[in-house]
Amino acid sequence: MDAKIERLKQVAQSGDIDAFYTLIREDVQLLEHIDELPFADTPLHIAAFTGQIPFAVETMGLKPSFAWKLDPNGFRRERLTSLHYVVESGEHAHLNLLDEFLLLCPDSIIDVTMRNETVLHIALKFNRLEAFKFFTGWLANNSSENAEFNKRTVLNWQDNEGNTVLHILAVRHFLSWANRFMDVNDRRKRLLDVNSKNLEDKTAWDMLQEGNREIRVMLLCAGAKPGSSLSTFNRKLTEERRNMFLVVAVLLATLTYQAILTPPGGVWQDNEMPMNKHRTNTTNHNNKQSFSQTSLNSSIIRSP
Template sequence: MRALLFGAEEKSPEAERTLNRVIDMAFQSVEIYERLSMVAQDGDIEGLYELIAEYPNILEHFDNVSFCETPLHIAAEKGQTHFAMELMNLKPSLALKLNVSGFSPMHLALQNNHIRMVRGFLAMDSSLVSIKGRGRITPLHYVAQLGNEELLSEFLFACPSSVEDLTIKCETAVHVAVKSQQFMAFKVLLGWVRRVNREEILDWKDEDGNTVFHIAASMNQTETCSAAL
Protein backbone atom coordinates (compact mmCIF):
# COMPACT_ATOMS: atom_id res chain seq x y z
CA MET A 1 0.00 0.00 0.00
CA ARG A 2 2.82 2.39 0.84
CA ALA A 3 4.40 1.81 -2.55
CA LEU A 4 1.10 2.53 -4.27
CA LEU A 5 0.48 5.74 -2.37
CA PHE A 6 3.94 7.20 -2.14
CA GLY A 7 6.13 5.25 -4.55
CA ALA A 8 8.61 2.48 -3.87
CA GLU A 9 11.52 4.69 -2.80
CA GLU A 10 12.30 5.41 0.87
CA LYS A 11 10.25 8.26 2.35
CA SER A 12 10.96 10.73 5.12
CA PRO A 13 9.62 10.14 8.65
CA GLU A 14 7.03 12.89 8.06
CA ALA A 15 5.79 11.11 4.90
CA GLU A 16 5.57 7.85 6.84
CA ARG A 17 3.52 9.53 9.58
CA THR A 18 1.20 11.06 6.96
CA LEU A 19 0.74 7.65 5.35
CA ASN A 20 -0.06 6.05 8.68
CA ARG A 21 -2.66 8.73 9.42
CA VAL A 22 -4.29 8.15 6.02
CA ILE A 23 -4.41 4.39 6.61
CA ASP A 24 -5.80 4.82 10.13
CA MET A 25 -8.51 7.19 8.88
CA ALA A 26 -9.48 4.80 6.08
CA PHE A 27 -9.84 1.85 8.45
CA GLN A 28 -11.72 4.00 10.97
CA SER A 29 -14.12 5.18 8.26
CA VAL A 30 -14.84 1.60 7.18
CA GLU A 31 -15.50 0.60 10.78
CA ILE A 32 -17.87 3.55 11.35
CA TYR A 33 -20.02 2.75 8.33
CA GLU A 34 -20.02 -0.96 9.12
CA ARG A 35 -21.43 -0.06 12.54
CA LEU A 36 -24.01 2.20 10.91
CA SER A 37 -25.01 -0.60 8.57
CA MET A 38 -25.44 -2.99 11.50
CA VAL A 39 -27.66 -0.64 13.52
CA ALA A 40 -29.81 -0.13 10.39
CA GLN A 41 -30.19 -3.87 9.87
CA ASP A 42 -31.11 -4.36 13.53
CA GLY A 43 -33.36 -1.31 13.72
CA ASP A 44 -31.29 -0.13 16.68
CA ILE A 45 -32.35 3.49 17.26
CA GLU A 46 -30.27 3.80 20.44
CA GLY A 47 -27.24 2.56 18.53
CA LEU A 48 -27.89 5.16 15.84
CA TYR A 49 -27.83 7.99 18.36
CA GLU A 50 -24.69 6.60 19.98
CA LEU A 51 -22.98 6.77 16.59
CA ILE A 52 -24.27 10.29 16.01
CA ALA A 53 -22.91 11.32 19.42
CA GLU A 54 -19.48 9.97 18.45
CA TYR A 55 -19.57 11.24 14.86
CA PRO A 56 -22.04 14.13 14.51
CA ASN A 57 -21.49 14.39 10.74
CA ILE A 58 -21.89 10.68 10.03
CA LEU A 59 -25.00 11.16 7.87
CA GLU A 60 -23.56 14.06 5.87
CA HIS A 61 -21.38 11.71 3.83
CA PHE A 62 -24.37 10.38 1.89
CA ASP A 63 -25.25 13.82 0.49
CA ASN A 64 -21.94 13.83 -1.36
CA VAL A 65 -22.39 10.50 -3.15
CA SER A 66 -24.67 10.27 -6.18
CA PHE A 67 -25.61 6.60 -5.87
CA CYS A 68 -25.14 4.64 -2.67
CA GLU A 69 -26.77 2.29 -0.21
CA THR A 70 -27.72 4.47 2.71
CA PRO A 71 -28.79 3.19 6.14
CA LEU A 72 -32.33 4.11 5.07
CA HIS A 73 -32.07 1.69 2.12
CA ILE A 74 -30.91 -1.03 4.51
CA ALA A 75 -33.73 -0.36 6.97
CA ALA A 76 -36.29 -0.29 4.13
CA GLU A 77 -35.13 -3.65 2.81
CA LYS A 78 -35.12 -5.24 6.27
CA GLY A 79 -38.48 -3.84 7.30
CA GLN A 80 -37.16 -1.78 10.23
CA THR A 81 -40.01 0.71 10.15
CA HIS A 82 -39.42 2.70 13.34
CA PHE A 83 -35.71 3.03 12.60
CA ALA A 84 -36.49 4.18 9.05
CA MET A 85 -38.93 6.82 10.27
CA GLU A 86 -36.44 8.07 12.88
CA LEU A 87 -33.67 8.26 10.30
CA MET A 88 -35.86 9.99 7.72
CA ASN A 89 -36.84 12.55 10.33
CA LEU A 90 -33.15 13.25 11.00
CA LYS A 91 -32.06 13.24 7.36
CA PRO A 92 -34.98 13.58 4.87
CA SER A 93 -32.62 13.69 1.88
CA LEU A 94 -31.80 9.99 2.37
CA ALA A 95 -35.28 9.11 1.07
CA LEU A 96 -34.41 10.70 -2.29
CA LYS A 97 -31.23 8.70 -2.84
CA LEU A 98 -31.03 5.84 -5.34
CA ASN A 99 -28.76 2.91 -4.63
CA VAL A 100 -26.41 1.52 -7.29
CA SER A 101 -29.24 -0.65 -8.61
CA GLY A 102 -31.41 2.43 -9.16
CA PHE A 103 -33.86 2.00 -6.28
CA SER A 104 -34.94 4.42 -3.57
CA PRO A 105 -35.85 3.31 -0.03
CA MET A 106 -39.54 3.58 -1.01
CA HIS A 107 -38.96 1.20 -3.95
CA LEU A 108 -37.20 -1.30 -1.66
CA ALA A 109 -39.96 -1.16 0.94
CA LEU A 110 -42.51 -1.94 -1.79
CA GLN A 111 -40.43 -4.72 -3.30
CA ASN A 112 -40.18 -6.39 0.10
CA ASN A 113 -43.87 -5.86 0.91
CA HIS A 114 -43.23 -3.67 3.95
CA ILE A 115 -46.53 -1.84 3.57
CA ARG A 116 -46.52 -0.20 7.00
CA MET A 117 -43.17 1.38 6.15
CA VAL A 118 -44.48 2.49 2.74
CA ARG A 119 -47.35 4.26 4.48
CA GLY A 120 -44.89 5.82 6.91
CA PHE A 121 -42.84 7.20 4.04
CA LEU A 122 -46.03 8.46 2.42
CA ALA A 123 -47.10 10.28 5.59
CA MET A 124 -43.71 11.99 5.91
CA ASP A 125 -43.26 12.95 2.25
CA SER A 126 -46.08 12.37 -0.25
CA SER A 127 -43.81 13.35 -3.17
CA LEU A 128 -42.01 10.01 -2.79
CA VAL A 129 -44.89 8.48 -4.78
CA SER A 130 -43.29 10.15 -7.81
CA ILE A 131 -39.63 9.37 -7.12
CA LYS A 132 -38.15 7.96 -10.32
CA GLY A 133 -36.02 4.88 -9.97
CA ARG A 134 -34.55 2.47 -12.48
CA GLY A 135 -36.31 2.86 -15.83
CA ARG A 136 -38.03 5.98 -14.42
CA ILE A 137 -40.40 3.59 -12.67
CA THR A 138 -42.13 5.32 -9.76
CA PRO A 139 -43.76 3.69 -6.72
CA LEU A 140 -47.12 4.41 -8.40
CA HIS A 141 -46.06 2.43 -11.48
CA TYR A 142 -44.90 -0.40 -9.24
CA VAL A 143 -48.16 -0.55 -7.29
CA ALA A 144 -50.15 -0.47 -10.54
CA GLN A 145 -48.13 -3.48 -11.70
CA LEU A 146 -48.81 -5.32 -8.44
CA GLY A 147 -52.51 -4.47 -8.54
CA ASN A 148 -52.71 -3.26 -4.94
CA GLU A 149 -55.89 -1.18 -5.29
CA GLU A 150 -55.95 0.20 -1.75
CA LEU A 151 -52.37 1.45 -1.88
CA LEU A 152 -52.92 2.75 -5.40
CA SER A 153 -55.80 4.91 -4.17
CA GLU A 154 -53.73 6.20 -1.26
CA PHE A 155 -50.88 7.11 -3.61
CA LEU A 156 -53.17 8.97 -6.00
CA PHE A 157 -54.80 11.00 -3.23
CA ALA A 158 -51.43 11.78 -1.66
CA CYS A 159 -49.76 12.82 -4.92
CA PRO A 160 -52.32 13.52 -7.68
CA SER A 161 -49.71 14.58 -10.26
CA SER A 162 -48.06 11.13 -10.10
CA VAL A 163 -50.65 9.80 -12.58
CA GLU A 164 -48.81 11.81 -15.26
CA ASP A 165 -45.39 10.26 -14.62
CA LEU A 166 -43.89 8.27 -17.50
CA THR A 167 -41.40 5.41 -17.52
CA ILE A 168 -38.55 5.37 -20.04
CA LYS A 169 -40.97 3.45 -22.27
CA CYS A 170 -43.43 6.37 -22.09
CA GLU A 171 -45.84 4.33 -19.98
CA THR A 172 -48.26 5.86 -17.50
CA ALA A 173 -49.43 3.86 -14.51
CA VAL A 174 -52.55 3.11 -16.57
CA HIS A 175 -50.42 1.52 -19.30
CA VAL A 176 -48.62 -0.53 -16.66
CA ALA A 177 -51.87 -1.78 -15.07
CA VAL A 178 -53.26 -2.87 -18.44
CA LYS A 179 -50.03 -4.53 -19.58
CA SER A 180 -49.88 -6.36 -16.24
CA GLN A 181 -53.54 -7.43 -16.64
CA GLN A 182 -54.50 -5.80 -13.36
CA PHE A 183 -58.09 -4.95 -14.16
CA MET A 184 -59.04 -3.68 -10.69
CA ALA A 185 -55.99 -1.41 -10.64
CA PHE A 186 -57.05 -0.13 -14.05
CA LYS A 187 -60.54 0.63 -12.68
CA VAL A 188 -59.04 2.62 -9.80
CA LEU A 189 -56.89 4.62 -12.23
CA LEU A 190 -59.78 5.11 -14.65
CA GLY A 191 -61.97 6.40 -11.85
CA TRP A 192 -59.21 8.74 -10.74
CA VAL A 193 -58.52 10.34 -14.14
CA ARG A 194 -62.26 10.88 -14.54
CA ARG A 195 -62.51 12.36 -11.05
CA VAL A 196 -59.76 14.91 -11.77
CA ASN A 197 -60.89 15.56 -15.36
CA ARG A 198 -57.72 14.14 -16.90
CA GLU A 199 -59.25 11.55 -19.23
CA GLU A 200 -56.87 12.66 -21.99
CA ILE A 201 -54.22 10.59 -20.18
CA LEU A 202 -56.02 7.52 -21.51
CA ASP A 203 -55.09 8.67 -25.03
CA TRP A 204 -51.38 9.04 -24.27
CA LYS A 205 -49.23 6.66 -26.27
CA ASP A 206 -46.33 4.53 -25.11
CA GLU A 207 -43.08 4.20 -27.06
CA ASP A 208 -44.78 1.84 -29.52
CA GLY A 209 -47.58 4.31 -30.21
CA ASN A 210 -50.20 2.39 -28.23
CA THR A 211 -52.84 3.85 -25.95
CA VAL A 212 -54.13 1.76 -23.06
CA PHE A 213 -57.10 0.70 -25.16
CA HIS A 214 -54.90 -0.42 -28.06
CA ILE A 215 -53.04 -2.60 -25.58
CA ALA A 216 -56.23 -3.91 -23.97
CA ALA A 217 -57.66 -4.82 -27.37
CA SER A 218 -54.47 -6.58 -28.45
CA MET A 219 -54.56 -8.64 -25.23
CA ASN A 220 -58.29 -9.40 -25.55
CA GLN A 221 -59.08 -7.56 -22.32
CA THR A 222 -62.75 -7.03 -23.07
CA GLU A 223 -63.52 -5.85 -19.52
CA THR A 224 -60.95 -3.08 -19.82
CA CYS A 225 -62.34 -1.93 -23.17
CA SER A 226 -65.91 -2.03 -21.84
CA ALA A 227 -65.03 -0.09 -18.67
CA ALA A 228 -64.38 3.07 -20.66
CA LEU A 229 -67.81 3.07 -22.29
Protein backbone atom coordinates in the same frame (compact mmCIF):
# COMPACT_ATOMS: atom_id res chain seq x y z
CA MET B 1 -14.76 7.15 10.74
CA ASP B 2 -15.00 3.82 8.90
CA ALA B 3 -15.44 2.03 12.21
CA LYS B 4 -18.29 4.36 13.21
CA ILE B 5 -20.05 3.89 9.87
CA GLU B 6 -19.70 0.12 10.20
CA ARG B 7 -21.25 0.29 13.68
CA LEU B 8 -24.05 2.43 12.28
CA LYS B 9 -24.76 -0.20 9.60
CA GLN B 10 -25.04 -2.89 12.28
CA VAL B 11 -27.36 -0.68 14.33
CA ALA B 12 -29.55 -0.04 11.27
CA GLN B 13 -29.75 -3.77 10.52
CA SER B 14 -30.87 -4.49 14.07
CA GLY B 15 -33.25 -1.51 14.19
CA ASP B 16 -31.88 -0.35 17.56
CA ILE B 17 -32.97 3.30 17.78
CA ASP B 18 -31.39 3.85 21.21
CA ALA B 19 -28.01 2.68 19.92
CA PHE B 20 -28.54 4.93 16.89
CA TYR B 21 -28.78 8.02 19.07
CA THR B 22 -25.83 6.87 21.17
CA LEU B 23 -23.70 6.90 18.01
CA ILE B 24 -24.99 10.35 17.08
CA ARG B 25 -24.12 11.70 20.54
CA GLU B 26 -20.60 10.36 20.07
CA ASP B 27 -20.33 12.17 16.73
CA VAL B 28 -23.00 14.80 16.03
CA GLN B 29 -21.74 15.09 12.44
CA LEU B 30 -22.04 11.37 11.72
CA LEU B 31 -25.05 11.62 9.40
CA GLU B 32 -23.59 14.70 7.70
CA HIS B 33 -20.39 12.78 6.95
CA ILE B 34 -22.43 10.07 5.23
CA ASP B 35 -24.48 12.65 3.32
CA GLU B 36 -21.28 14.19 1.95
CA LEU B 37 -20.27 10.91 0.31
CA PRO B 38 -21.26 10.62 -3.38
CA PHE B 39 -22.18 6.94 -2.85
CA ALA B 40 -23.19 5.39 0.44
CA ASP B 41 -25.27 2.64 2.00
CA THR B 42 -27.14 4.98 4.30
CA PRO B 43 -28.96 3.81 7.44
CA LEU B 44 -32.16 4.43 5.48
CA HIS B 45 -31.11 2.05 2.67
CA ILE B 46 -30.16 -0.62 5.18
CA ALA B 47 -33.26 -0.25 7.36
CA ALA B 48 -35.56 -0.36 4.31
CA PHE B 49 -33.77 -3.46 3.01
CA THR B 50 -34.00 -5.31 6.33
CA GLY B 51 -37.57 -4.25 7.12
CA GLN B 52 -36.70 -2.11 10.17
CA ILE B 53 -39.57 0.33 9.60
CA PRO B 54 -39.46 2.36 12.87
CA PHE B 55 -35.71 2.84 12.41
CA ALA B 56 -36.18 3.90 8.79
CA VAL B 57 -38.86 6.41 9.79
CA GLU B 58 -36.60 7.82 12.52
CA THR B 59 -33.76 8.19 10.00
CA MET B 60 -36.02 9.92 7.49
CA GLY B 61 -37.00 12.46 10.12
CA LEU B 62 -33.37 13.27 10.90
CA LYS B 63 -32.01 13.20 7.34
CA PRO B 64 -34.64 13.40 4.55
CA SER B 65 -31.87 13.81 1.95
CA PHE B 66 -30.98 10.12 2.38
CA ALA B 67 -34.05 9.37 0.28
CA TRP B 68 -32.11 10.47 -2.80
CA LYS B 69 -28.66 9.29 -1.79
CA LEU B 70 -27.02 6.89 -4.23
CA ASP B 71 -25.63 3.67 -2.84
CA PRO B 72 -22.48 2.10 -4.40
CA ASN B 73 -24.64 0.44 -7.07
CA GLY B 74 -26.10 3.78 -8.18
CA PHE B 75 -29.57 4.12 -6.65
CA ARG B 76 -29.30 0.38 -6.06
CA ARG B 77 -29.76 -1.47 -9.34
CA GLU B 78 -31.40 0.25 -12.32
CA ARG B 79 -31.49 3.64 -10.51
CA LEU B 80 -33.99 2.46 -7.92
CA THR B 81 -34.40 5.09 -5.23
CA SER B 82 -35.13 4.13 -1.65
CA LEU B 83 -38.81 4.82 -2.32
CA HIS B 84 -38.81 2.53 -5.38
CA TYR B 85 -37.10 -0.18 -3.38
CA VAL B 86 -39.65 -0.02 -0.56
CA VAL B 87 -42.45 -0.44 -3.13
CA GLU B 88 -40.72 -3.36 -4.85
CA SER B 89 -40.02 -5.19 -1.58
CA GLY B 90 -43.76 -5.12 -1.00
CA GLU B 91 -44.10 -5.95 2.69
CA HIS B 92 -47.40 -4.70 4.10
CA ALA B 93 -45.67 -2.93 6.98
CA HIS B 94 -43.79 -0.80 4.48
CA LEU B 95 -46.92 1.25 3.79
CA ASN B 96 -46.08 3.24 6.93
CA LEU B 97 -42.68 4.01 5.46
CA LEU B 98 -44.23 5.11 2.14
CA ASP B 99 -46.36 7.61 4.03
CA GLU B 100 -43.29 8.94 5.83
CA PHE B 101 -41.35 9.23 2.55
CA LEU B 102 -44.06 11.32 0.91
CA LEU B 103 -44.66 13.41 4.01
CA LEU B 104 -41.02 14.50 4.09
CA CYS B 105 -40.29 14.35 0.34
CA PRO B 106 -43.53 14.73 -1.65
CA ASP B 107 -41.66 15.41 -4.91
CA SER B 108 -39.99 11.98 -4.73
CA ILE B 109 -43.23 10.65 -6.25
CA ILE B 110 -41.98 11.70 -9.71
CA ASP B 111 -38.62 9.88 -9.55
CA VAL B 112 -38.19 7.29 -12.30
CA THR B 113 -35.93 4.26 -12.78
CA MET B 114 -33.62 3.47 -15.71
CA ARG B 115 -36.67 1.92 -17.39
CA ASN B 116 -38.59 5.19 -16.95
CA GLU B 117 -40.86 3.52 -14.41
CA THR B 118 -42.57 5.54 -11.69
CA VAL B 119 -43.58 4.10 -8.33
CA LEU B 120 -47.00 3.36 -9.87
CA HIS B 121 -45.43 1.34 -12.68
CA ILE B 122 -43.35 -0.58 -10.14
CA ALA B 123 -46.31 -1.25 -7.85
CA LEU B 124 -48.31 -2.77 -10.73
CA LYS B 125 -45.30 -4.60 -12.19
CA PHE B 126 -44.68 -6.44 -8.91
CA ASN B 127 -48.37 -6.76 -8.07
CA ARG B 128 -48.07 -4.50 -5.02
CA LEU B 129 -51.74 -3.56 -5.10
CA GLU B 130 -51.83 -2.16 -1.58
CA ALA B 131 -48.97 0.19 -2.43
CA PHE B 132 -50.68 1.17 -5.69
CA LYS B 133 -53.92 1.98 -3.86
CA PHE B 134 -51.93 3.98 -1.32
CA PHE B 135 -50.22 6.08 -4.03
CA THR B 136 -53.40 6.77 -5.99
CA GLY B 137 -55.13 7.81 -2.78
CA TRP B 138 -52.20 10.02 -1.86
CA LEU B 139 -52.19 11.66 -5.31
CA ALA B 140 -55.93 12.29 -5.16
CA ASN B 141 -55.72 13.99 -1.76
CA ASN B 142 -52.30 15.60 -1.92
CA SER B 143 -52.23 19.38 -1.55
CA SER B 144 -48.48 20.06 -1.43
CA GLU B 145 -46.88 22.86 -3.43
CA ASN B 146 -46.37 20.85 -6.64
CA ALA B 147 -49.41 18.60 -6.21
CA GLU B 148 -51.12 19.29 -9.54
CA PHE B 149 -47.90 18.95 -11.55
CA ASN B 150 -46.96 15.74 -9.74
CA LYS B 151 -50.39 14.22 -10.36
CA ARG B 152 -50.35 14.82 -14.10
CA THR B 153 -46.68 13.87 -14.45
CA VAL B 154 -46.93 10.56 -12.60
CA LEU B 155 -50.30 9.47 -13.97
CA ASN B 156 -49.33 10.08 -17.60
CA TRP B 157 -45.64 9.18 -17.52
CA GLN B 158 -44.56 6.64 -20.15
CA ASP B 159 -42.08 3.87 -19.42
CA ASN B 160 -39.52 2.63 -21.96
CA GLU B 161 -42.28 0.83 -23.86
CA GLY B 162 -44.43 3.94 -23.93
CA ASN B 163 -46.95 2.50 -21.49
CA THR B 164 -48.64 4.76 -18.99
CA VAL B 165 -50.23 3.45 -15.82
CA LEU B 166 -53.53 3.47 -17.70
CA HIS B 167 -52.17 0.98 -20.29
CA ILE B 168 -51.14 -1.42 -17.54
CA LEU B 169 -54.43 -1.03 -15.69
CA ALA B 170 -56.29 -1.80 -18.92
CA VAL B 171 -54.34 -5.03 -19.45
CA ARG B 172 -55.11 -6.14 -15.91
CA HIS B 173 -58.73 -4.91 -15.97
CA PHE B 174 -58.07 -2.70 -12.96
CA LEU B 175 -59.36 0.48 -14.58
CA SER B 176 -61.94 1.07 -11.87
CA TRP B 177 -59.04 2.26 -9.71
CA ALA B 178 -58.36 5.05 -12.20
CA ASN B 179 -61.96 6.25 -12.20
CA ARG B 180 -61.25 9.09 -9.76
CA PHE B 181 -58.79 10.59 -12.27
CA MET B 182 -61.08 10.26 -15.32
CA ASP B 183 -63.79 12.85 -14.72
CA VAL B 184 -66.25 12.15 -17.53
CA ASN B 185 -68.21 15.34 -16.96
CA ASP B 186 -65.43 17.92 -16.87
CA ARG B 187 -62.39 17.66 -19.12
CA ARG B 188 -60.54 20.27 -17.11
CA LYS B 189 -60.61 17.99 -14.07
CA ARG B 190 -59.54 14.92 -16.06
CA LEU B 191 -55.97 14.14 -15.03
CA LEU B 192 -55.44 11.03 -17.18
CA ASP B 193 -54.74 11.19 -20.90
CA VAL B 194 -57.02 8.35 -21.96
CA ASN B 195 -55.68 8.38 -25.53
CA SER B 196 -51.97 8.24 -24.83
CA LYS B 197 -50.32 5.85 -27.31
CA ASN B 198 -47.44 3.53 -26.46
CA LEU B 199 -44.58 2.64 -28.82
CA GLU B 200 -46.86 0.15 -30.60
CA ASP B 201 -49.39 2.96 -31.18
CA LYS B 202 -51.86 1.35 -28.80
CA THR B 203 -54.11 3.22 -26.39
CA ALA B 204 -55.68 1.89 -23.20
CA TRP B 205 -58.75 0.99 -25.30
CA ASP B 206 -56.60 -1.29 -27.48
CA MET B 207 -55.02 -2.90 -24.42
CA LEU B 208 -58.37 -3.62 -22.77
CA GLN B 209 -59.37 -6.23 -25.38
CA GLU B 210 -62.25 -8.24 -23.84
CA GLY B 211 -62.80 -6.12 -20.75
CA ASN B 212 -66.12 -6.05 -18.95
CA ARG B 213 -68.87 -3.76 -20.18
CA GLU B 214 -68.70 -1.37 -17.23
CA ILE B 215 -65.04 -0.57 -17.89
CA ARG B 216 -65.65 -0.12 -21.62
CA VAL B 217 -68.48 2.32 -20.93
CA MET B 218 -66.26 4.22 -18.51
CA LEU B 219 -63.52 4.57 -21.14
CA LEU B 220 -65.98 5.61 -23.83
CA CYS B 221 -67.48 8.27 -21.59
CA ALA B 222 -63.98 9.58 -20.93
CA GLY B 223 -63.37 9.89 -24.69
CA ALA B 224 -61.16 6.83 -25.17
CA LYS B 225 -60.45 5.74 -28.75
CA PRO B 226 -58.43 3.00 -30.46
CA GLY B 227 -54.93 4.00 -31.51
CA SER B 228 -55.68 3.36 -35.19
CA SER B 229 -58.21 6.20 -35.19
CA LEU B 230 -55.70 8.71 -33.82
CA SER B 231 -52.81 10.44 -35.55
CA THR B 232 -49.24 9.81 -34.43
CA PHE B 233 -48.96 13.50 -33.55
CA ASN B 234 -50.11 12.85 -29.98
CA ARG B 235 -47.28 10.43 -29.28
CA LYS B 236 -44.68 12.65 -30.90
CA LEU B 237 -45.90 15.59 -28.87
CA THR B 238 -45.59 13.53 -25.68
CA GLU B 239 -42.04 12.51 -26.59
CA GLU B 240 -41.09 16.13 -27.30
CA ARG B 241 -42.52 17.26 -23.96
CA ARG B 242 -40.55 14.52 -22.25
CA ASN B 243 -37.33 15.55 -24.02
CA MET B 244 -37.95 19.17 -23.12
CA PHE B 245 -38.45 18.15 -19.49
CA LEU B 246 -35.03 16.45 -19.55
CA VAL B 247 -33.41 19.51 -21.18
CA VAL B 248 -34.84 21.79 -18.51
CA ALA B 249 -33.53 19.45 -15.83
CA VAL B 250 -30.05 19.55 -17.40
CA LEU B 251 -30.18 23.35 -17.62
CA LEU B 252 -31.18 23.73 -13.98
CA ALA B 253 -28.44 21.36 -12.84
CA THR B 254 -25.87 23.20 -14.99
CA LEU B 255 -26.91 26.63 -13.72
CA THR B 256 -26.82 25.46 -10.12
CA TYR B 257 -23.34 23.99 -10.60
CA GLN B 258 -22.15 27.17 -12.33
CA ALA B 259 -23.51 29.34 -9.51
CA ILE B 260 -21.51 27.32 -6.99
CA LEU B 261 -18.30 27.67 -9.00
CA THR B 262 -18.73 31.42 -9.66
CA PRO B 263 -20.35 33.14 -6.64
CA PRO B 264 -21.40 36.82 -6.98
CA GLY B 265 -18.40 39.15 -7.09
CA GLY B 266 -15.92 36.39 -7.89
CA VAL B 267 -13.12 35.23 -5.62
CA TRP B 268 -10.69 38.10 -6.32
CA GLN B 269 -12.60 41.04 -4.84
CA ASP B 270 -9.49 42.56 -3.26
CA ASN B 271 -7.65 42.72 -6.58
CA GLU B 272 -9.28 44.46 -9.54
CA MET B 273 -7.23 42.91 -12.32
CA PRO B 274 -7.59 39.22 -11.39
CA MET B 275 -11.31 39.78 -10.79
CA ASN B 276 -11.68 41.25 -14.30
CA LYS B 277 -9.74 38.37 -15.74
CA HIS B 278 -11.95 35.93 -13.85
CA ARG B 279 -15.09 37.70 -15.09
CA THR B 280 -13.82 37.55 -18.70
CA ASN B 281 -13.01 33.87 -18.46
CA THR B 282 -16.37 33.17 -16.82
CA THR B 283 -18.20 35.12 -19.53
CA ASN B 284 -16.41 33.21 -22.28
CA HIS B 285 -17.13 29.93 -20.51
CA ASN B 286 -20.80 30.82 -20.09
CA ASN B 287 -21.07 31.83 -23.76
CA LYS B 288 -19.63 28.49 -24.82
CA GLN B 289 -21.90 26.67 -22.39
CA SER B 290 -24.95 28.62 -23.63
CA PHE B 291 -24.11 27.79 -27.26
CA SER B 292 -23.60 24.13 -26.36
CA GLN B 293 -26.88 23.93 -24.43
CA THR B 294 -28.77 25.70 -27.26
CA SER B 295 -27.42 23.16 -29.73
CA LEU B 296 -28.48 20.31 -27.41
CA ASN B 297 -31.93 21.82 -27.01
CA SER B 298 -32.41 22.25 -30.76
CA SER B 299 -31.22 18.74 -31.60
CA ILE B 300 -33.60 17.17 -29.10
CA ILE B 301 -36.58 19.18 -30.28
CA ARG B 302 -35.85 18.26 -33.91
CA SER B 303 -35.52 14.56 -33.09
CA PRO B 304 -38.36 12.42 -34.52
